[in-house]
Amino acid sequence: MAEFEPKIIGFLCNWCSYAGADLAGTSRMQYPPNVRIIRLMCSGSLDPLYVFRALTQGADGVLIGGCHPGDCHYIDGNYKARRRIAVIKEALHQIGLDDDRVWLRWISASEGDKFARTIKEMVEELKKKGPNPLTDKWAAI
Amino acid sequence: MAKLTVKNGNISDTLAQFFQKFLTENIVDALLVPQEIPSGENVVQTLIMNPVGLKKINPMAPVLPLNSARIVSKLTANDSGKKIAVLLRPCELRALIELVKLKRAKMDNLVVVGIDCYGTYPVIDYAGKVKNAGSGEKVTMDFISKASKFQEFDEPRTACQICRFPAPKNADIAINLIGLDVQKEIVIQAESEKGRAIFETLKLDNTTDHNEARQNTLTKLLEQRVKKGEESDEIDYINIIASTCIGCQNCRAVCPVCYCRECVFEGQIFEYSGAKYLSLAAKKDILRMPIDTLLFHLTRLSHVATTCVACGQCEAACPSKIPLGKLFYRLSKKVQDMLEYEAGRSLEEELPLSAYKEDELKSLEEPRK
Numbered sequence: 203m204a205e206f207e208p209k210i211i212g213f214l215c216n217w218c219s220y221a222g223a224d225l226a227g228t229s230r231m232q233y234p235p236n237v238r239i240i241r242l243m244c245s246g247s248l249d250p251l252y253v254f255r256a257l258t259q260g261a262d263g264v265l266i267g268g269c270h271p272g273d274c275h276y277i278d279g280n281y282k283a284r285r286r287i288a289v290i291k292e293a294l295h296q297i298g299l300d301d302d303r304v305w306l307r308w309i310s311a312s313e314g315d316k317f318a319r320t321i322k323e324m325v326e327e328l329k330k331k332g333p334n335p336l337t338d339k340w341a342a343i
Numbered sequence: 344m345a346k347l348t349v350k351n352g353n354i355s356d357t358l359a360q361f362f363q364k365f366l367t368e369n370i371v372d373a374l375l376v377p378q379e380i381p382s383g384e385n386v387v388q389t390l391i392m393n394p395v396g397l398k399k400i401n402p403m404a405p406v407l408p409l410n411s412a413r414i415v416s417k418l419t420a421n422d423s424g425k426k427i428a429v430l431l432r433p434c435e436l437r438a439l440i441e442l443v444k445l446k447r448a449k450m451d452n453l454v455v456v457g458i459d460c461y462g463t464y465p466v467i468d469y470a471g472k473v474k475n476a477g478s479g480e481k482v483t484m485d486f487i488s489k490a491s492k493f494q495e496f497d498e499p500r501t502a503c504q505i506c507r508f509p510a511p512k513n514a515d516i517a518i519n520l521i522g523l524d525v526q527k528e529i530v531i532q533a534e535s536e537k538g539r540a541i542f543e544t545l546k547l548d549n550t551t552d553h554n555e556a557r558q559n560t561l562t563k564l565l566e567q568r569v570k571k572g573e574e575s576d577e578i579d580y581i582n583i584i585a586s587t588c589i590g591c592q593n594c595r596a597v598c599p600v601c602y603c604r605e606c607v608f609e610g611q612i613f614e615y616s617g618a619k620y621l622s623l624a625a626k627k628d629i630l631r632m633p634i635d636t637l638l639f640h641l642t643r644l645s646h647v648a649t650t651c652v653a654c655g656q657c658e659a660a661c662p663s664k665i666p667l668g669k670l671f672y673r674l675s676k677k678v679q680d681m682l683e684y685e686a687g688r689s690l691e692e693e694l695p696l697s698a699y700k701e702d703e704l705k706s707l708e709e710p711r712k
Contacts, residue, residue, distance in 0.1 A: 250645040251607070251638075258638050271701060281699035286645075288704050289678055289696075293644035295711065296674040297580045297637075302710045336637075340629045342585035343637045 208262035208328035210237040215245045217275035218310045219267025225314030233318035234325045246279025250290045258343040262334045263303045270308040344532040345547040352526045363394035372425040377402045383479040384470035405486040406469035410599035412438035416448040428454040433508040434654035437687020438599035441650045445602045457511025459520040461490035462503030502655020502668035505572035522560030587663035594657035600650040649695045651675035
């Protein structure tokens, strides 16, 4: 029986986190291959539906990467993302889902190592939690 | 404040006399007031331009078939230029304030008359009780007497039993009911410049009275409701939704603050082709049809969390009686406390999702404790 490999969907902002992930790659940093990256122009353009769709369709974790507060390419997109993600996490928690599967991290373009570290940590934590409980509950989703 | 003497316990006539002056003295062009339907088994908002239409006002009846903020939005979104006096309960007024901020209603030409609210029965229960008791008045007075004695009874809607807003704020004129004997006299206070000007025109006493009896009763009522709201219950929402949600989307239809002209669920994103369904099914053992049952609820939660006034119409409209009232109450309280916002508190407060603080919500990056 193979070990459980969590599937992580990563929504990364174009200017910071995506570039940071790219830097991790070009620097040949080793990190687990569990993340599927989707590029957004800004973390502020994250629609809550993306996170909910990912979780209800079987993702074990969702990572949202944005520029550090104060450094958003579009000035304040990440501030709005922060509030929106607070609402998303609370909604997940109130309905009975584990909102610790949704991670918000500020990763800048120069932080290739932070990106690699974040993925490593996330995979470890998700392996401890186990697969998304919704995958068994086909009648709910 | 004005004290209107109630003759023969006939509250409806007393209020009708008060409101008809709004029309005869040209204070407003129209009234939106709750009146009993001829059979007495329901109380609905009515739009009146002629005092002869004031047949059986009963704003104290413990029934609320819908949150009137929607109606006021229909009347004012495209300004008719006419002045309208609207009689609203606290949850309706709070929802209206949110709709104004969402640019779905205007309050410029409104006179808002707020009224205290002890709570409401579900609509079919009210109709049944009136049928048995013979009159809406009997059911109303019986309810008020139970509620004013802080009796615990299960029949009011859950949302009402935990509502933290029994008294209206931000009204121009307020009808006081809690802690008072409404069969003897009805106390009405002006609470804004507009309200005071109207009292001048009607030659009513403009002094405000800090009524001890009412304040004490309000405090006790609030304590009772907050305690009830904090009662923990292990509701398994995911299971309940899986087993009873029929996807009718009534909850969305009746929500006063669900404000989008075209809901995302009616749009292109959710129009799947046959091929799409089949490709999803190919990846799974079983695909429940139609899909997106839980997704709908999660989306609604996140879309209204910051604006929800916890009026509970969602639960009232649900054919399966999913306990949405408590879910939205808890979510909206948590989210609004986190963002230091309260839906319906003030027209001046900016909508929290359009605003931000540079330093806040640090705990988002930590696991939940």
